[in-house]
Amino acid sequence: MNVKWPKLALEWKGALKKYRSALLVLAIGVLLLALPGSGGGESRASPETAAQEEGFDLKEFEEKLGRALSGIDGAGETRVVLTLDSGSRQVLAQDLDRDGAGGGGSTTVTLGRGGGSQEVVPLQTLAPSFRGALVVCPGGGDPAVRLKLVEAVSALTGLGADRVSICAGNS
Numbered sequence: 001m002n003v004k005w006p007k008l009a010l011e012w013k014g015a016l017k018k019y020r021s022a023l024l025v026l027a028i029g030v031l032l033l034a035l036p037g038s039g040g041g042e043s044r045a046s047p048e049t050a051a052q053e054e055g056f057d058l059k060e061f062e063e064k065l066g067r068a069l070s071g072i073d074g075a076g077e078t079r080v081v082l083t084l085d086s087g088s089r090q091v092l093a094q095d096l097d098r099d100g101a102g103g104g105g106s107t108t109v110t111l112g113r114g115g116g117s118q119e120v121v122p123l124q125t126l127a128p129s130f131r132g133a134l135v136v137c138p139g140g141g142d143p144a145v146r147l148k149l150v151e152a153v154s155a156l157t158g159l160g161a162d163r164v165s166i167c168a169g170n171s
Contacts, residue, residue: 076138
């Protein structure tokens with residue numbers, strides 16, 4: 001069975017044979033871009049947004065500390081207010097460039113995630129630095145309870161006793 005191909009179809013057939021590998025690679029690339037989660041249409045959060053999402057929640061920490069301090073015998077229901085010198089932050093990987101004269105600069109190291117998006121490389125996350133604490137509770141007038149509360153707050157925040165204030169309050 002001998003089929004006669006039109007001239008244009010013969011040209012296409014020859015081109016398909018010649019560029020078969022390139023077309024196969026192109027088709028696979030288009031398929032990978034169409035898959036969900038491949039980075040084709042989604043945008044990654046900026047490094048600042050990612051750091052904030054993983055960041056320290058002061059309000060949540062105050063509530064958790066208040067619940068823990070309420071468990072101290074004689075304290076009663078406690079309310080805690082904390083102030084920060086600085087919030088939690090990330091130390092990012094840096095690439096140092098030195099020239100022959102001893103000068104140079106540094107650039108933040110990033111990783112390419114495909115689709116043109118890049119992410120920074122965090123080395124470590126530093127805990128927040130507290131400035132002071134106020135604890136208000138019904139048992140705050142008792143010296144033994146005050147001592148236990150100061151010790152507990154100091155242990156959990158790293159603050160010295162001179163930066164922790166305990167006040168008696170209503171229940």
